[in-house]
Structures are given as structure tokens and as C-alpha cells.
Amino acid sequence: MSTPLLNYYEAIERASEQMLEAARGGNWDQVVKLEGACAVLINQLKQAAATRELGADERQLKTRIMKRILVNDAEVRTLAEPWLEDLDQLLAGRPKMLH
Template sequence: MNSELLNYYEAIEQASADMLSAARTGNWDEVVKLEGACVLLISQLKAAANESQLGTTEKQLKTRIMQRILLNDAEIRHLAEPWLEDLNQVMAGKSRMVH
């Protein structure tokens, strides 16, 4: 088994879960910080994936991990929508003031 690659997927999943927890409490600074950690982990995963591959069982586990990450991401986006809409309104108001 190639546990190194799975470790990266699991670390990304944990960061994703942590991001969701932060989003649920409205701690968007923490969400952004954790998103940066995810970017780094994904970069490291890509480099490691160039050197090795997952077996059939590992691929099934990877698929389950990725599904959980996608569910977390969807919920984070849903929680962020009101915040993003507020930001859009603020930015629209500023642009009207400038013109």
C-alpha cells in the first residue's frame, strides 16, 4: 500500500473538515488560513503522485476521501454565500461612490 499518498489525501480531508468547522462559526480568517494549507498539501500530493501510484483498494479509499472533501467544500461554499453577497454589495456601493 502506498500510505504516503493516502496520508496526503487524509491531511487534505482533515484540513477541509477544519475549514468547515471554522466556516460554521463564521471564522473566515481561519478558513482562508486553512485553505492556504490545503493548497500546499495539494502541491505536495501532486509531486508525490508523480513518483508512485495507488493500488485498487487505495483508489477506493481515495474516492471516499475525495467525496467527503467535496461535501465539505459544498457546505463551506453554502455558508460563504451570504458573506460573499455582503462583500459584493459593499464593493458595488464603493464603485458607485467612485463614479
Template sequence: MNESLLSYYEAIERASSDMLSAARDGNWDEVVKLEGACAVLISQLKQAAKDQALKAEDNQVKSKIMQRILLNDAEIRHLAEPWLEDLDNMMHGRSKTLH
């Protein structure tokens, strides 16, 4: 049963990796879609974690997975910064001028 709990972390990592690939391609619609999938997986993980716990030896695997997810997230945020700045400028009526 612990394998299924760990499988949630692995699925979240896969979705996170897919999000990073989409962000690198500039496919922000796909990033948002995958972010929604991650949210569902996280919710399912929280529910499953109420009924079971990871084995001690699985905690190290979980930790490595979480580190990779955080690195993916950091790169996605870095890639999104220019896009978010453009969105903020559009919402506040500012536009970029090209010279």
C-alpha cells in the same frame, strides 16, 4: 510508500473538515488560512503522485475521502454565499438597509 500518498488525501480531508468547522463558526480568516494549507498539501500530493501510484485497493479509500472533501466544500460554499454577497455589495457601494 503508498501509505504516504494516501496520507496526503487524509491530511487534505482533515484540513477540509477544519475549514468547514471554521466556516460554521463564521471564522472566515481561519477558513482562508486553512485553504492555503490545503493548497500546499495538494501541491505536495501532485508532486508525490509523479513518483508513485496508489494501490488498486487504496483507490476506493481515496474515492470516499474525495467525496467527503467535496461535501465539505459544498457546505463551505453555501455558508460563504451571504458573506460573499455582502462583500460584493460593499465593493460596489451598495448597502443593506434595515427596516
């Protein structure tokens, strides 16, 4: 059974998985929306963590969850790079150059 603190980590992990699915589908509005939800969860986690520490087993599970979140985040960023480059070009008023 998960503890309240682990519930936050698990919720952040689920949101990161949903962000990755949205990024794979090119739904960047959904990615941004989920990123905002993650920020709220992270703030709630920080507040909850100020009054409680995880036990040894919980820390191991937290580490596994955090690794999965980081992998998801890295893939989202990789998928976002071309989109961000296009946006940068558009904002700079330069057409995308084909090589």
C-alpha cells in the same frame, strides 16, 4: 496502515473538516488560512503522485476521502455565499437592501 500518498489525502480531508467548522462558526479568516494550507498539501500531493500510483484498495479509499472533501467544500461554499454577497455589495458601495 496509510501509504504516503493516502496521508496527503487524509491531511487534506482533515483541513477541509476544519474549514467547515470554521465556516460554521463564521471564522472566515481561519477558512482562508486553512484554504492556503490545503493548496500547499495539494501541490505536495501532485509531486508525490508523479512518482507513485495507488493500488486498487488505496484508490477505493481515496475515492471515499475525495467524496467527503467535496461534501465539506460544498457546505463551506453554501455558508460563504451570504458573506460573499455582503462583501460584493460593500465593495460596490451599495448598502444591503432588505426585502
